[in-house]
Amino acid sequence: MTDIPEELAATQARYNGEAGRAFIAALPALITTFLDRWNLRPDGPPRYGVCALVLPVVRGHDTRAALKLQLQDPETTDEPLALRAWAGDGAVRLLDHDPATGTMLLERLDAARPLSSHPDTREAARIVAGLLVRLTATRAPRGLRDLGDITRALLDRTPKALARVPYEPVRRLLTDCASATAEVAADPGDRLLHWDLHYDNVLASERAPWLAIDPKPLAGDPAFELLPALLNRFDVDEILPRFDTMTGEMSLDRARAAAWTMARALQNAVWATEEGLPPAPENLEIARRLRSTLHS
Ligand SMILES: Nc1ncnc2c1ncn2[C@@H]1O[C@H](COP(=O)(O)OP(=O)(O)O)[C@@H](O)[C@H]1O
Ligand SMILES: [Mg+2]
Structure with a gap:
């Protein structure tokens, strides 16, 4: 099971209060659901920013991807719409998306650089x-x-x-x-x-x-x-x-x-x-x- 980074939990509680705590509490089950639904296996430690948890994954046999989970609010809900419109030109490609939870599967980039x-x-x-x-x-x-x-x-x-x-x-x-x-x-x-x-x-x-x-x-x-x-x-x-x-x-x-x-x-x-x-x-x-x- 993926450990949820303490720091992400703290920033979510600080900026989003009860909604942030609920988002963190629901994350482990959400991750399990999408690993299963999209045929993914974890491939390294999770990354995170202020808003999102991003898990490096492999899809199927060999497609390296990144599973991004974030709390849905007016700033974040349109992210897949933009990524789809850019279709990879200048931006990361969107491989899959679940509108109900806002969960995204992204092309894997080099997070170390x-x-x-x-x-x-x-x-x-x-x-x-x-x-x-x-x-x-x-x-x-x-x-x-x-x-x-x-x-x-x-x-x-x-x-x-x-x-x-x-x-x-x-x-x-x-x-x-x-x-x-x-x-x-x-x-x-x-x-x-x-x-x-x-x-x-x-x-x-x-x-x-x-x-x-x-x-x-x-x-x-x-x-x-x-x-x-x-x-x-x-x-x-x-x-x-x-x-x-x-x-x-x-x-x-x-x-x-x-x-x-x-x-x-x-x-x-x-x-x-x-x-x-x-x-x-x-x-x-x-x-x-x-x-x-x-x-x-
Ligand atoms: N497509 C990706 N491939 C590899 N790493 C990623 C990818 N997208 C995000 N990351 C890693 O996850 C971190 C947080 O993702 P990001 O989309 O920037 O969310 P936040 O809104 O939390 O900043 C990034 O700073 C990066 O280290
Ligand atoms: Mg960021």
């Missing part, structure tokens, strides 16, 4: 941008969450959240983020976005040098995709070089990309504030540097 282990972070940002070009070439399938709706909700929640930010320069910075967001909000785009393409959500493989995993898909503008690669492996001196590398590689309008990235920085700050936490300094620094590019 995430892009986060690449020694050159600027080159890693360029690789992320190259993947984003391919992923966002696909139009979003119908029924996905939509950046227009997300942006409207964000701008509605902003004034109340800002009123709780005590420090004036931070309030002003976030107000500028909201203005930049409002300027691009009317044209939110229709591409299939990944939402969370940071360096641990890119794995090496034999089929392609690098492939994306773990999308939290939505329909929108590719310029909304840059923040994870600036925030993950954060380096203050690399904010603008990485931003320029990515906008260049993706042929994005710099001002629009700055505005959509500020929208995400604002979103993170609003989420933090609503939880009674101060906005993360890295996040604010990214917003600050991008604000300066809007007027240069």
Whole structure:
């Protein structure tokens, strides 16, 4: 039987409360069910992130695959829809899926070689941008969450959240983020976005040098995709070089990309504030540097 990692149980309880505990409690039986139903045998220790348990498996005689189990919520339920739409181009292939539980069988990639282990972070940002070009070439399938709706909700929640930010320069910075967001909000785009393409959500493989995993898909503008690669492996001196590398590689309008990235920085700050936490300094620094590019 597969041991459920303690750390995954702890993060599930912390972020998802009772639902998270119930998900963890049900995991062993769920794993047994799918090993049996899809003719799989375990092939190594499980991996996990904040959300999911991923078990390396072999299907039938020799197909190496990965069984992914995660709690179903509005962010995770559309993952198979996106993977199917990409059909392996820039992303991991979906081999099978159970809509009732959200359990997925994925093509096996090399979990020991995430892009986060690449020694050159600027080159890693360029690789992320190259993947984003391919992923966002696909139009979003119908029924996905939509950046227009997300942006409207964000701008509605902003004034109340800002009123709780005590420090004036931070309030002003976030107000500028909201203005930049409002300027691009009317044209939110229709591409299939990944939402969370940071360096641990890119794995090496034999089929392609690098492939994306773990999308939290939505329909929108590719310029909304840059923040994870600036925030993950954060380096203050690399904010603008990485931003320029990515906008260049993706042929994005710099001002629009700055505005959509500020929208995400604002979103993170609003989420933090609503939880009674101060906005993360890295996040604010990214917003600050991008604000300066809007007027240069
Ligand atoms: N297709 C795959 N092949 C091999 N390992 C995988 C695969 N998908 C995920 N993993 C491993 O499982 C971890 C968690 O999976 P991920 O889909 O990123 O979920 P989370 O939302 O928890 O981050 C990854 O960081 C990676 O180590
Ligand atoms: Mg992940």
